[in-house]
Every structure is written in structure tokens, then in C-alpha cells.
Amino acid sequence: MTQVKLSGLTKRFDEKSEPAVDRLDIEIESGKLTALLGPSGCGKTTTMKMIAGLLRPTDGDILFDGSSIVGIAPEDRGAVMVFQNYLLFPYMSVADNIGFGLKMRGVSRSEIRTRVRDMLDLVQMPGFEERRPKQLSGGQQQRIALARALIVQPNVLLLDEPLSNLDAHLRDEMRELISGIQTELGITTVFVTHDQEEAVVLADKIALLFEGRLQQFDVPDAFYETPGTVDIAKFFGGTNFIPGRCEDGRITTAIGRFRAPHTAVDRGEAVLSIRPEAVELGGGGGNSVRGRIRSHVYVGRYARFRVMIGEVEIEVITDPGQVKKLSDGDEVSVRFDPDKIWILGPAADGKDGRADSDSARQPAG
Ligand SMILES: Nc1ncnc2c1ncn2[C@@H]1O[C@H](COP(=O)(O)OP(=O)(O)O)[C@@H](O)[C@H]1O
Ligand SMILES: [Mg+2]
Incomplete structure (x- = not known):
């Protein structure tokens, strides 16, 4: 051929x-x-x-x-x-x-x-x-x-x-x-x-x-796991984006500082991306922060939660069993597995990936 x-x-x-x-x-x-x-x-x-x-x-x-x-x-x-x-x-x-x-x-x-x-x-x-x-x-x-x-x-x-x-x-x-x-x-x-x-x-x-x-x-x-830019990640969709600054394998964001060894950029302005199915609810441990369940839907084979961490909303997809354990309004530990975080350069449009993402919106007002 x-x-x-x-x-x-x-x-x-x-x-x-x-x-x-x-x-x-x-x-x-x-x-x-x-x-x-x-x-x-x-x-x-x-x-x-x-x-x-x-x-x-x-x-x-x-x-x-x-x-x-x-x-x-x-x-x-x-x-x-x-x-x-x-x-x-x-x-x-x-x-x-x-x-x-x-x-x-x-x-x-x-x-x-x-x-x-x-x-x-x-x-x-x-x-x-x-x-x-x-x-x-x-x-x-x-x-x-x-x-x-x-x-x-x-x-x-x-x-x-x-x-x-x-x-x-x-x-x-x-x-x-x-x-x-x-x-x-x-x-x-x-x-x-x-x-x-x-x-x-x-x-x-x-x-x-x-x-x-x-x-x-x-x-x-690779387009899901290691996209080269925020725009590429957005085209493939469904990812949480949290803007911040990265240095030495860590990223500092408005909702905390996370260990993140896998990066497309080494330092400076950056965006933390993590897929909804890679976020862990409950449990705690390293790389976790406190959040509050805003809403959830049960979709049969999985459940989708919207969780507020400070002012940042993220989407989480879990096994359906979590629906029995967590209710809207509950406080919950949210963990970002360092191996599943991918750090990207800032979006080309300067909007840091957050403004028109479906999954990680700033609430109005
Ligand atoms: N014959 C042509 N003359 C002038 N511009 C063209 C012509 N064919 C395509 N373009 C322009 O080139 C760009 C790419 O078109 P195209 O290859 O058809 O895109 P796609 O197939 O990805 O939708 C578009 O901006 C389109 O308007
Ligand atoms: Mg065409």
C-alpha cells in the first residue's frame, strides 16, 4: 500500500x-x-x-x-x-x-x-x-x-x-x-x-x-489525555478547565494548589484540565479540596454531579452508587488524581478556557 x-x-x-x-x-x-x-x-x-x-x-x-x-x-x-x-x-x-x-x-x-x-x-x-x-x-x-x-x-x-x-x-x-x-x-x-x-x-x-x-x-x-492546547481540548469537549499558574510540577489556582506532573507547558500561565470521570468524590487524601454538591443527575450506568469548589463549578461523573451516598447541598471532598491532571497553556482566545466551557462555568453574579 x-x-x-x-x-x-x-x-x-x-x-x-x-x-x-x-x-x-x-x-x-x-x-x-x-x-x-x-x-x-x-x-x-x-x-x-x-x-x-x-x-x-x-x-x-x-x-x-x-x-x-x-x-x-x-x-x-x-x-x-x-x-x-x-x-x-x-x-x-x-x-x-x-x-x-x-x-x-x-x-x-x-x-x-x-x-x-x-x-x-x-x-x-x-x-x-x-x-x-x-x-x-x-x-x-x-x-x-x-x-x-x-x-x-x-x-x-x-x-x-x-x-x-x-x-x-x-x-x-x-x-x-x-x-x-x-x-x-x-x-x-x-x-x-x-x-x-x-x-x-x-x-x-x-x-x-x-x-x-x-x-x-x-x-x-491522545486528544483526550494529552491535548496540546485548550482549544484542542475544547473541541473534544467535556473537560473541566481551571485557570492558574504552574511551576515545578504544581499548579496554583483560585481553588487551591495541586500536584500535576503531566504538562504541555512548564511554567507560567496555564490551565488545569481534568476529565469529569477522573475526579473522585469522597475519600480525601492528597490533591483534594472541599466542595459542595450543587446538583446531580442519575443516568443509569453513571451519575453526573455538578460540584462547587469556591466559585468554580466542575462536572464529575461517577458510578451510579454515589447517588445513594451524596445529596445536593452536601459538603464533599473532591480529589484530582495527579496522574489524571493535564496542564495546558492558556487558551489562544485569552479566555483561559473557562468562559465558554460547558463543564466549568463561573456562576453568574
Ligand atoms: N474554490 C474556492 N474558491 C475560494 N475559496 C474556497 C474555495 N473552496 C474552498 N474555499 C474556502 O477555503 C476554506 C476551506 O474550505 P474547505 O476545504 O471546503 O473546508 P472544509 O471541507 O473543512 O469545510 C473555506 O474558507 C472556503 O470558503
Ligand atoms: Mg468539506
């Missing part, structure tokens, strides 16, 4: 505005699924189109197995792109849609027929040869678009938000299908999505983009 390397890859649509894609350096591992993740407009589709050869980079390079492919025509790159809105030929049968790429390459009719059948089996739609696209559901059309891409046996598969037009139930099904096919064929795949959960479930590695720039390129867990 093929390793894809983006090197200083840049796209400017016009000279005056900021680049849509800004000096991307990413090494996409051969045979793995890499997610290109980021909010709408961050440059995901533009990046994919450059890899596919549908857009020319303004600067930088794209290498397949170490060789530049920027000067090579799209059809000779061995990369195929599946678009968000399928783009099937409406007046052609399913079989003709899937076989189109082979027909262009002059493959014989009988071989096309066999390979179309194999592809329909692969996407779990055997017997659909004679249907027309408009007789198919969105999920089925997406499967046909995938079959049409895979039939030419590409080295690199580029999927641009393939699940975003499907409803939740179909999305799960299609996600599993894509994951299964990708593993079975071992094809180098770049999967674009704006949904961090989708990226985490599917990808071997995630490249997170904001405004055309690479923020972090890492395995999925």
Missing part, C-alpha cells in the same frame, strides 16, 4: 485572504485509516482535493511513497475520492455507475461484470445491478459510490464526510462497513469528518485542523 506525505502543503484561493490550507505537514501511514478532523471551513475538502489532484497546491508538496505526485494527472495517481453527496450518474444503472472507471480504462465487459458483482458483495448490496440511483436510499447510494471508487483498486482512498448525509442509525451501519472494508483491503484511507466522535471510533490517527493549520496529529486517545 501507499504512504502519503504532505509537506508544507498550502492552498491560497486568492492572494489577499488567509490560506485555506496553511503549511500542512502530515505523514499518513500506509494501510491505515487517518481522519482529517476539524470544524466546517478549516480546509479538509481542499486538502483532499489536492491529494486527489482536483486542485493544485499553491505551495508545498504531496508525496506517495516518497515521490512527488503534484505533476501527475488525477487518474494516474491511484487515489480516488468519494464525495459527501455521492455524485452518481442518475441515468445509469448501479452496475454502469460502479463499472464506469473500468470501462474508461478499456476493461472487457465480462471482467467488468464480474468485478461489479464482487464490489456489490463487498458493500453488502448483492443483486442491485439494474437499479437506478433514484431508487436507492441515501445509505445505499453512498455504498454504490464507495464501490465505484474501490473497483479501480486505488492505492489511496479519500472519503469526504461520507456519513454526514445519513441519519444516525444508517451512520453506525455505514461506519462499520467502511471500517470493515478498510481493514480487509488494508487500503491507505483518509477520512474527512467534523465529528470528533466519528474520528475517534474509526481512525488509527487523527489530524486536527483549525483554520487551515494542523493543531495536533496523534492517536485518538
Whole structure:
């Protein structure tokens, strides 16, 4: 299979505005699924189109197995792109849609027929040869678009938000299908999505983009456990942020001083982040402070508490048994396990991570 390397890859649509894609350096591992993740407009589709050869980079390079492919025509790159809105030929049968790429390459009719059948089996739609696209559901059309891409046996598969037009139930099904096919064929795949959960479930590695720039390129867990910045942590969501200053493996905040050996910054202005499920209620010990239960909900498999520590509200997720022991208004010991604290640099927007976080809000007034 093929390793894809983006090197200083840049796209400017016009000279005056900021680049849509800004000096991307990413090494996409051969045979793995890499997610290109980021909010709408961050440059995901533009990046994919450059890899596919549908857009020319303004600067930088794209290498397949170490060789530049920027000067090579799209059809000779061995990369195929599946678009968000399928783009099937409406007046052609399913079989003709899937076989189109082979027909262009002059493959014989009988071989096309066999390979179309194999592809329909692969996407779990055997017997659909004679249907027309408009007789198919969105999920089925997406499967046909995938079959049409895979039939030419590409080295690199580029999927641009393939699940975003499907409803939740179909999305799960299609996600599993894509994951299964990708593993079975071992094809180098770049999967674009704006949904961090989708990226985490599917990808071997995630490249997170904001405004055309690479923020972090890492395995999925790392975005939860060791995000590089507050903005990255916020994008992944659900974390408590408490601003402070750090020095020598400790952070001083408005609610106390905590031991915190794991940090993205060494000293100075910083933000303590801890996930709700990593906060311990009751017990006490080192790194604990006094808090008061503000509210709680019981969600069956777990319970979610909102706890005030001084003026700072944090979210805590515990096993449901805690609901029997703790009531709203109770005073409680709150412990931050030093190994589960992650210290970040201050937010780029200067709001120290607190202002628009769901989980750690300052109460009004
Ligand atoms: N053909 C184009 N001409 C001018 N600007 C474009 C063009 N295509 C995309 N852009 C701009 O480039 C940025 C990135 O777009 P895109 O790659 O489509 O983002 P994403 O796929 O992440 O939503 C956006 O600001 C978009 O408006
Ligand atoms: Mg897009």
C-alpha cells in the first residue's frame, strides 16, 4: 500500500485572504485509516482535493511513497475520492455507475461484470445491478459510490464526510462497513469528518485542523489525555478547565494548589484540565479540596454531579452508587488524581478556557 506525505502543503484561493490550507505537514501511514478532523471551513475538502489532484497546491508538496505526485494527472495517481453527496450518474444503472472507471480504462465487459458483482458483495448490496440511483436510499447510494471508487483498486482512498448525509442509525451501519472494508483491503484511507466522535471510533490517527493549520496529529486517545492546547481540548469537549499558574510540577489556582506532573507547558500561565470521570468524590487524601454538591443527575450506568469548589463549578461523573451516598447541598471532598491532571497553556482566545466551557462555568453574579 501507499504512504502519503504532505509537506508544507498550502492552498491560497486568492492572494489577499488567509490560506485555506496553511503549511500542512502530515505523514499518513500506509494501510491505515487517518481522519482529517476539524470544524466546517478549516480546509479538509481542499486538502483532499489536492491529494486527489482536483486542485493544485499553491505551495508545498504531496508525496506517495516518497515521490512527488503534484505533476501527475488525477487518474494516474491511484487515489480516488468519494464525495459527501455521492455524485452518481442518475441515468445509469448501479452496475454502469460502479463499472464506469473500468470501462474508461478499456476493461472487457465480462471482467467488468464480474468485478461489479464482487464490489456489490463487498458493500453488502448483492443483486442491485439494474437499479437506478433514484431508487436507492441515501445509505445505499453512498455504498454504490464507495464501490465505484474501490473497483479501480486505488492505492489511496479519500472519503469526504461520507456519513454526514445519513441519519444516525444508517451512520453506525455505514461506519462499520467502511471500517470493515478498510481493514480487509488494508487500503491507505483518509477520512474527512467534523465529528470528533466519528474520528475517534474509526481512525488509527487523527489530524486536527483549525483554520487551515494542523493543531495536533496523534492517536485518538491522545486528544483526550494529552491535548496540546485548550482549544484542542475544547473541541473534544467535556473537560473541566481551571485557570492558574504552574511551576515545578504544581499548579496554583483560585481553588487551591495541586500536584500535576503531566504538562504541555512548564511554567507560567496555564490551565488545569481534568476529565469529569477522573475526579473522585469522597475519600480525601492528597490533591483534594472541599466542595459542595450543587446538583446531580442519575443516568443509569453513571451519575453526573455538578460540584462547587469556591466559585468554580466542575462536572464529575461517577458510578451510579454515589447517588445513594451524596445529596445536593452536601459538603464533599473532591480529589484530582495527579496522574489524571493535564496542564495546558492558556487558551489562544485569552479566555483561559473557562468562559465558554460547558463543564466549568463561573456562576453568574
Ligand atoms: N474554490 C474556492 N474558491 C475560494 N475559496 C474556497 C474555495 N473552496 C474552498 N474555499 C474556502 O477555503 C476554506 C476551506 O474550505 P474547505 O476545504 O471546503 O473546508 P472544509 O471541507 O473543512 O469545510 C473555506 O474558507 C472556503 O470558503
Ligand atoms: Mg468539506
